[in-house]
Amino acid sequence: MQYDPIKRPLGKVFNSTPWLRVFFYWLLDLLLLRSWHIRREMRRELKNRNGLSVLDAGSGFGQYDWFMSSFNKTWRIKGVDVKDEQIADCNTFFARMKRGDRVRFEKADLTRFDEPASYDVVLSVDVMEHIEEDEQVFRNFYAAMRPGGLLMISTPSDQGGSDAHDHDHESDGIHGFIDEHVRDGYNITDIEEKLTRAGFTNIQARYTYGTPGKLSWKLSMKYPILMVNFSKLLFVVLPFYFLVVYPICFVLNMFDVRMTHATGTGLLVKARR
Numbered sequence: 001m002q003y004d005p006i007k008r009p010l011g012k013v014f015n016s017t018p019w020l021r022v023f024f025y026w027l028l029d030l031l032l033l034r035s036w037h038i039r040r041e042m043r044r045e046l047k048n049r050n051g052l053s054v055l056d057a058g059s060g061f062g063q064y065d066w067f068m069s070s071f072n073k074t075w076r077i078k079g080v081d082v083k084d085e086q087i088a089d090c091n092t093f094f095a096r097m098k099r100g101d102r103v104r105f106e107k108a109d110l111t112r113f114d115e116p117a118s119y120d121v122v123l124s125v126d127v128m129e130h131i132e133e134d135e136q137v138f139r140n141f142y143a144a145m146r147p148g149g150l151l152m153i154s155t156p157s158d159q160g161g162s163d164a165h166d167h168d169h170e171s172d173g174i175h176g177f178i179d180e181h182v183r184d185g186y187n188i189t190d191i192e193e194k195l196t197r198a199g200f201t202n203i204q205a206r207y208t209y210g211t212p213g214k215l216s217w218k219l220s221m222k223y224p225i226l227m228v229n230f231s232k233l234l235f236v237v238l239p240f241y242f243l244v245v246y247p248i249c250f251v252l253n254m255f256d257v258r259m260t261h262a263t264g265t266g267l268l269v270k271a272r273r
Contacts, residue, residue, distance in 0.1 A: 015089075018096050025066045030246070031220050033213050034154045036257050037268050038125060039067060045150055045270070050074040052120040055144065057110055057137075058127030062090040062103075068123075069094075069103050078119075080108035113140040120146055125154045129181045138198035145273040151200065153269040156185035157207060160265045186267055200271035207264030213256035214265060216249040 014024035029035045046052070052075045056065050059079025068077055081087055090105040111133045122141050128134050141151055188205045195203050209217065224241065227234040 210261030216252035
């Protein structure tokens with residue numbers, strides 16, 4: 001499954017004005033189930049926690065930085081990424097939206113990240129499946145956090161959430177750019193052991209994208225992307241498609257974030273320094 005035919009045109013449209021970009025963030029928060037899980041856990045863990053220093057490790061185009069800077073205006077947020085153009089783009093956008101004083105972006109290699117005892121929260125969404133030296137990154141996260149700090153990771157599981165080797169798998173693309181994945185998702189025991197070796201305690205890992213989430217993903221992401229890959233003319237059909245389909249996806253997402261799943265194609269992991 002190819003993402004570029006849908007990413008590039010949408011990116012150009014929604015980045016044409018700052019408020020269209022905000023609208024795009026809002027759409028992503030509605031559509032992407034992992035965003036539902038992340039936002040719910042942040043509200044559970046960090047409500048009324050003022051003055052925190054937050055690292056978004058793999059910030060991409062800044063979706064979660066926008067949410068966090070809206071969720072608590074006293075937080076100081078730093079997003080890091082390996083792509084120069086995304087760093088420049090995010091810094092420009094957040095400055096235009098008058099948030100540049102509390103949200104900034106820098107280029108960084110997480111395998112070499114070295115900012116001791118600087119952060120109360122580290123967020124990593126759809127990043128660890130791209131990094132071979134994951135244990136080094138976990139050690140760097142641990143060193144960068146203050147005592148009692150919270151690490152939150154969203155990543156594919158080994159139950160079909162990644163397709164580093166099988167690009168025709170029915171779950172392909174759930175967690176991003178599968179061509180760049182270096183592993184076929186994490187086993188819960190595996191990631192818990194790696195985080196323990198890095199020094200973390202109170203580790204909690206649970207499956208996301210259970211049966212409701214997988215169905216929601218097919219309806220809201222897989223089928224629309226297949227349509228646009230077939231023909232860009234079908235962009236015209238997408239708004240009408242989502243008018244019909246999204247209420248179903250909304251209910252399915254509600255079930256997925258509230259249920260305990262025996263298995264699932266995603267993992268949400270929390271750990272303490």
